[in-house]
Amino acid sequence: MLLYEHPLSSYAQKVKIALREKGVAFSAELPETFGTGRSDGPFAQANPRTEVPVLVDGEVAIFESTVILEYIEERWPEPPLLPRDPAARARARMTEEVCDTQYEAVNWGFGEILWFRRASGALADHLRGQAAAQTRTLQDWLAGRLGEAEWFGGASFGWADAAAAPMVNRSVHYGLGPGVGSPLARWHARVRERPAVAETFREFDAAAARMAEAADLYTTGGRRREYRDHRLEWMVKSGGVEVVLAGLRDRTIRFPWPDPSPDPRPDGEAP
Known part of the structure; x- marks a missing residue:
């Protein structure tokens, strides 16, 4: 495997x-x-x-x-991550969907500023502020789904917990974690103690510690960050369209497969 x-x-x-x-x-x-x-x-x-x-x-x-x-x-159906009840299964999948789209995009956008220095000065401050405000909204939404339960699925760790754990943990890493003592913060403290999660988070921490070294690769064109779907949307709607334009100009960002066809016009000149 x-x-x-x-x-x-x-x-x-x-x-x-x-x-x-x-x-x-x-x-x-x-x-x-x-x-x-x-x-x-x-x-x-x-x-x-x-x-x-x-x-x-x-x-x-x-x-x-x-x-x-x-x-x-x-x-590998055992132990199950999805609950048996159809409504509960749908609820878990909806939590995953929001984590995979809106939450991941906010975390990604904050990382573009923190790790990859895509913006500086007032623009960087603005994008960081947007990420912080949107993170609070998403964490409030997750807290509402969690309620006072131990896990998102109730009594048992499951699908939604696995999906939410990396998102909330990255916010904590960025200093944007849920309020101390809040139900979501207590959930994060519980989830990070699970052996499967603890090992995964240790790998995250080790890689994050090396990001300063790797960042140069993504700002000089050695590697290109993929601006796709909700990530691109986040950067544009949050006020960072010039970040996208600069990345295209400097060829330090890319879009998903399939790659665009070569521009048939001489030197890509405007018509």
Whole structure:
């Protein structure tokens, strides 16, 4: 069992937590071509989007973290992460959906400023403020779904906990964690003590400590950050459209597969 991943990827963390909760052995590998957009090699063959995570189980290669989570749940049904009740299952999946889209995008955007220095001065302050305000909104929403329960699914750790854990933990890492003593903060303290989560968070911490070294690769064109779906939306709606334009100009960002066709006009000149 091979998992193409990056320890900082919240999507990969979600999958690793699920595998470890179920006691499934796997080896983790950071693809050599990660962040380059290259379409050659086994990683691109397994996922033409060249996004992590990708789970390779024998002859089966699966990408997209939710699809991987569903595969894990069906392939190794015990212990279950999804509740049996259809309404409870839908509730867990909705929590995951918001974490995977809106929450991940806010965390990602904050990281663009903190780690990759995409903006400075007043623009950086503005984007950080936007991320902080939106994080509070999302954490309030999660707190409402959690209520006074021990886990998002009630009495048992499950699907929604695995999805929310990397998102809230990254906010804590950024200094944007839930209020001390709040139900969500107490949940975070509980979840980080679970062996499957603790191991995954240790890997995150080790990778985060090296981000200053890696950041130069993404600001000089050696690697390019992928501006996709909700991430691109976040940067634009939060006031960072010039960050996107600068990244396109300097070729330090990229968009998802399939790559755009070459501009047939001489030198890409305007018509």
